Amino acid sequence: MQIQQHLRYKYVQKISVESMNIQQMEPQWERKVVMVLSLFVFITMFFPFVRAWTGEIHGRVVCDVCGDSSIGPEDHVLEGAEVAVLCITKSGEVLNYQAFTDGKGIYRVAETMPESDRWDACLARPISSFHEHCTNLGDGTAGIKFSYNRPSGYSHSIRPFVYRPLNPPLYCI
Numbered sequence: 584m585q586i587q588q589h590l591r592y593k594y595v596q597k598i599s600v601e602s603m604n605i606q607q608m609e610p611q612w613e614r615k616v617v618m619v620l621s622l623f624v625f626i627t628m629f630f631p632f633v634r635a636w637t638g639e640i641h642g643r644v645v646c647d648v649c650g651d652s653s654i655g656p657e658d659h660v661l662e663g664a665e666v667a668v669l670c671i672t673k674s675g676e677v678l679n680y681q682a683f684t685d686g687k688g689i690y691r692v693a694e695t696m697p698e699s700d701r702w703d704a705c706l707a708r709p710i711s712s713f714h715e716h717c718t719n720l721g722d723g724t725a726g727i728k729f730s731y732n733r734p735s736g737y738s739h740s741i742r743p744f745v746y747r748p749l750n751p752p753l754y755c756i
Contacts, residue, residue: 634697634698635695635696635697635698635735636695636696636697636698636700636701636735637693637694637695637735637736638693638694638701638702638731638733638735638737638738638739639691639692639693639737639738639739640668640691640692640693640705640707640731640738640739640741641689641690641691641692641738641739641740641741642666642689642690642707642740642741642742642743642744643660643684643687643688643689643690643743643744644660644661644664644666644684644688644690644709644712644743644744644745644746645658645659645660645661645688645743645744645745645746646658646659646660646661646712646714646716646717646745646746646747646748647717647721647745647746647747648717648747648748648751648752648755649751649752649755650721650747650748650751650755651755652721652745657752657754657755659688660684660686660687660688660689661684661688661712661714661717661746662684662685662686662688663683663684663712663713663714664683664684664688664690664709664711664712664713664714664744664746665681665682665683665709665710665711665712665713666681666682666683666684666690666707666708666709666710666744667679667680667681667682667707667708667710668680668681668682668692668705668706668707668708669705669706669707669708670702670703670704670705670706670731671702671703671704671705672696672700672701672702672703673699673700673701673702673703674699674700676700678694678702680692680694681710688743693738698735701731701735702731703730703731704728704729704730704731705728705729705731705739706726706727706728706729707726707727707729707741708725708726708727708744709726709744709746712746714746716748716749717746717747717748718746718748718749719746719747719748719749720744720745720746720747721744721745721746721747727741727742729741
């Protein structure tokens with residue numbers, strides 16, 4: 584019986600010591616949280632974070648089968664055509680991108696970078712068509728220069744690049 588009372592006394596004593604330690608730690612913990620939050624506010628106010636910027640350039644490559652400079656039922660998109668896009672950033676860096684058209688004849692170039700380094704001006708130009716008949720670049724499609732002044736998340740659409748066959752089919756004449 585005496586042992587049980589002694590153990591009970593030790594247990595109660597231990598609980599009261601632990602609760603006292605927790606009560607002493609609470610003000611210290613609160614101070615630490617306040618200090619961390621204050622430091623975070625200080626850093627965000629005096630050291631602004633770099634803002635990300637995302638841009639996209641896209642266009643289409645088509646085959647003008649009859650070479651008549653108008654899109655008709657005989658014309659089709661070119662899959663696998665190569666397009667180069669050269670961009671100069673606001674900080675003066677030159678970036679060169681290579682893109683290929685998908686099954687719908689569309690190519691895309693996209694980039695995420697710091698807002699201070701975003702694209703300023705770009706040049707898109709067709710490089711080659713791997714289609715067996717449509718390999719001659721149409722007139723006036725040597726390249727398209729443009730300023731890129733779109734906000735983050737928006738895309739710039741380029742008019743289609745046009746290839747023509749060396750010899751148009753007889754039904755075009």
